[in-house]
Amino acid sequence: MKFELRTLAKILLDSGAKVHISCGEEALERVMKERCWQALREIRDVLDDEELDDPICFRRIERIVEIYEAMGLGGGSRHDF
Incomplete structure (x- = not known):
């Protein structure tokens, strides 16, 4: 649940939303799935990008x-370059 809450917080902050959560768990799950699918689409685009051809x-x-x-x-402890 920590992952979902951090993702939701980022989405809300980026959209400039005022924090007032009144949706049920079903609505939260839908928003989270949509954002996850968006990230997966972006990652697929990166994997398909022929210009990124370093060995x-x-x-x-x-x-x-x-x-x-x-x-x-965050990028975790491995993303320090």
């Missing part, structure tokens, strides 16, 4: 980490 895929990995960070979830 060790550094640019692809970096772009995927950026997508994760844009969701407000």
Whole structure:
């Protein structure tokens, strides 16, 4: 649930929303699924991008980490470059 709450907080902050949660769990689940599917689509686009052709895929990995960070979830301890 921590992951979902952090993602929801990021979405709300980015949209400039005032914090007043009045939706049921079903609505929250729908919003979370939509955002997750959006991130997966973005990651698929990165994987399909022929311009990111470095042999060790550094640019692809970096772009995927950026997508994760844009969701407000951080890059973790491995993203210090």
